[in-house]
Amino acid sequence: MKLAHMSDLHLGKRLHEFSLLEDQEYILTQALEIIKEKEVEGVIIAGDVYDKSIPSADAVQLFDDFLTRLAGLGVSIFVVSGNHDSPERVAYGSRLLDPLRIYLSPVFRGDVKPVVLEDDHGEIYFYMMPFVKPATVRKAYPDEEIQTYHGAVKAVIDHMEVDPAKRNILIAHQFVTGATRSDSEDVSVGGVDNVDVEAFAPFDVVALGHLHSPQWVGRETIRYCGTPLKYSVSEVDHIKSLTLLHIGPKGSLDVETVPFRPMRDLRKIKGSYMELTAKESYQDTDTEDYIHATLTDEHDILDAMAKLRTIYPNMVGLEYDNARTQNHQQVGAATDLEKKSPLDLFGDFYEMQNNAKLDPSQRAFMEEIMEEIWEGRS
Incomplete structure (x- = not known):
């Protein structure tokens, strides 16, 4: 069968x-x-x-x-x-x-x-x-x-x-x-x-x-x-x-x-604003795809998302990868948050507020409460 x-x-x-x-x-x-x-x-x-x-x-x-x-x-x-x-x-x-x-x-x-x-x-x-x-x-x-x-x-x-x-x-x-x-x-x-x-x-x-x-x-x-x-x-x-x-x-x-061959693919592009908007960089691609762009410019581009959408109308995300973001470890921060469990996120918040990590008993207590909430979700 x-x-x-x-x-x-x-x-x-x-x-x-x-x-x-x-x-x-x-x-x-x-x-x-x-x-x-x-x-x-x-x-x-x-x-x-x-x-x-x-x-x-x-x-x-x-x-x-x-x-x-x-x-x-x-x-x-x-x-x-x-x-x-x-x-x-x-x-x-x-x-x-x-x-x-x-x-x-x-x-x-x-x-x-x-x-x-x-x-x-x-x-x-x-x-x-x-x-x-x-x-x-x-x-x-x-x-x-x-x-x-x-x-x-x-x-x-x-x-x-x-x-x-x-x-x-x-x-x-x-x-x-x-x-x-x-x-x-x-x-x-x-x-x-x-x-x-x-x-x-x-x-x-x-x-x-x-x-x-x-x-x-x-x-x-x-x-x-x-x-x-x-x-x-x-x-x-x-x-x-x-x-x-x-x-x-x-x-x-x-x-x-x-x-499968999707109607619109989801893909990443990376480069400076001038590179990504240069005709030779997109003319042989499907600009209707869902695009997540990473700009490498050292200075933020004013209204970059709106400008890039004149070429890539289905842009779903924009971030910067440059000296500033690397120094502040900001690149990929949203993705890192998505990968963390609720318990880890609470631990980060607790440490930020109290300048100390959760001790084992506190962590066990929070895990027990969160498990009860998770299990009870509809």
């Missing part, structure tokens, strides 16, 4: 002040063309369908159109909710859509039943696990002691009672220890949302969402497919693609990636 693995569509997302809906519609149409050309039989969407738990009407309409066109290709469709989604909204209409082979993960109540498909090698069991938190799982299994994300995910999987003799695929949206994050992803307190790879031992294939960079973790059958578009400047070097999973007999998996 040939499956397309997608995740983290983040429909409705904005890149700074720019709406990406047009770019998202373009890339989803491209995904449909690849799915049709490659004769894909099933499509997995592993969470974060939307960028917000209450998505815009335009975002909902775009996903509705995508699902309708996918269904028209006669493929089976599997959708789980991610941490950005409202599970109730993603699950809406699921019982009506099941007969059309559009399977939407229900709100987690403690019971994950597989969807069973068949190919030339027999049955394949698809287990759909929406994004879960310890508090959610404790409510489902009140007699079990569940304190961590790893414990929560392992408890859910243990209750699935997976038959190891069958071919089993898990679709999930969690952060697996050892994977690489991007700046546009949520950062938890002290890695509290980590799930150890051993929790997924019962499965032949684990199709994951949550992280924006395509990668495998622990073993090649546990995979993140990444986002279909670049959603932060930290992703400029990513090659976004559609992941195709070729499922053979038990124990057999071949992976193919088909690169």
Whole structure:
């Protein structure tokens, strides 16, 4: 069986002040063309369908159109909710859509039943696990002691009672220890949302969402497919693609990636103001791309962003790299902030205010409070 693995569509997302809906519609149409050309039989969407738990009407309409066109290709469709989604909204209409082979993960109540498909090698069991938190799982299994994300995910999987003799695929949206994050992803307190790879031992294939960079973790059958578009400047070097999973007999998996061609790329440019505005520096490039510019001039250029946008209308960021910023260690400051956990940011603030670092007991106290807040987030 040939499956397309997608995740983290983040429909409705904005890149700074720019709406990406047009770019998202373009890339989803491209995904449909690849799915049709490659004769894909099933499509997995592993969470974060939307960028917000209450998505815009335009975002909902775009996903509705995508699902309708996918269904028209006669493929089976599997959708789980991610941490950005409202599970109730993603699950809406699921019982009506099941007969059309559009399977939407229900709100987690403690019971994950597989969807069973068949190919030339027999049955394949698809287990759909929406994004879960310890508090959610404790409510489902009140007699079990569940304190961590790893414990929560392992408890859910243990209750699935997976038959190891069958071919089993898990679709999930969690952060697996050892994977690489991007700046546009949520950062938890002290890695509290980590799930150890051993929790997924019962499965032949684990199709994951949550992280924006395509990668495998622990073993090649546990995979993140990444986002279909670049959603932060930290992703400029990513090659976004559609992941195709070729499922053979038990124990057999071949992976193919088909690169996406975005309507507008996200890229960085660097140089002096005169260099970046010289015709020879941009005439052979797509100036409609989303651009993050770094100016090397020693003096700030008056209204530089507005001036550069006369050439690069979709500029998303501007910074300086010169002697002044290097001396004051200002280059990349915003990026550094995005990479820090909330606990580290609080520690920096405390040190700035009190001219002293958090001591171990203070840090442990703040970490405990932040973990409770993180776990309780809707």
